Amino acid sequence: MPHLAEGIARFQREVFPAQAGLFARLATAHRPGTLFIGCSDARVVPELITQTDPGELFVVRTAGNLVPAHAPGTDGVAAGVEYAVTVLGVRDIVVCGHSACGAMTALAEGHDLSGAPSVAAWLRHADASLARTAAAGRAGDVAALVRENVAAQLANLATHPSVARALAGGEVRLHGWVFDIADGTVEELPATAPCAEAATATGPATATATGPATCTGAAAVTDARAAA
Numbered sequence: 001m002p003h004l005a006e007g008i009a010r011f012q013r014e015v016f017p018a019q020a021g022l023f024a025r026l027a028t029a030h031r032p033g034t035l036f037i038g039c040s041d042a043r044v045v046p047e048l049i050t051q052t053d054p055g056e057l058f059v060v061r062t063a064g065n066l067v068p069a070h071a072p073g074t075d076g077v078a079a080g081v082e083y084a085v086t087v088l089g090v091r092d093i094v095v096c097g098h099s100a101c102g103a104m105t106a107l108a109e110g111h112d113l114s115g116a117p118s119v120a121a122w123l124r125h126a127d128a129s130l131a132r133t134a135a136a137g138r139a140g141d142v143a144a145l146v147r148e149n150v151a152a153q154l155a156n157l158a159t160h161p162s163v164a165r166a167l168a169g170g171e172v173r174l175h176g177w178v179f180d181i182a183d184g185t186v187e188e189l190p191a192t193a194p195c196a197e198a199a200t201a202t203g204p205a206t207a208t209a210t211g212p213a214t215c216t217g218a219a220a221v222t223d224a225r226a227a228a
Ligand SMILES: [Zn+2]
Pocket: 039, 040, 041, 063, 064, 065, 098, 100, 101, 102, 103, 104
């Protein structure tokens, strides 16, 4: 992987000097405005598709952008969510699915995962998404499962005590996105129940800005970044 070393050298030589001021500030401050939960897929690069600078996104990436619902005990995803919400005080949480997701494709098409038991076990967190997609008559439809899965993860997020608390206080908003690799577009999914709940909880002032039925959207992320 010599190109990685070459990349580091180029970063230090050409990129870092131009952003030295930013990194000097970031050296002692970590205040991202958004928790971005995306797939581990190498083609979905949060900072690239949102054109954000270092320090703006707190990123958690998992296979299939899955966020298990809250359960006793702990895991890395739950810890990341709790840290972002409780300690860093992020104001927006994005769950971003994407086209041609390997995890969703494996589930939708019923691939044999017996040779990857950990992957198979992890993807069980999408069982409900799979069931709802099938119930809607879209079994085998990868794109439909991707969308259903994003909505399901937003619901799962709301079961985490830190997120539930922040939603109840109107301190955080949930957003569901789907990134299309082929054309670079990002689709906003319709507001979910926890999302609408958040808009209601924030009261008329912010509900007017975001709209009770559409509390998600890139504009809201832009606002959060500007205020961060
Ligand atoms: Zn994926």
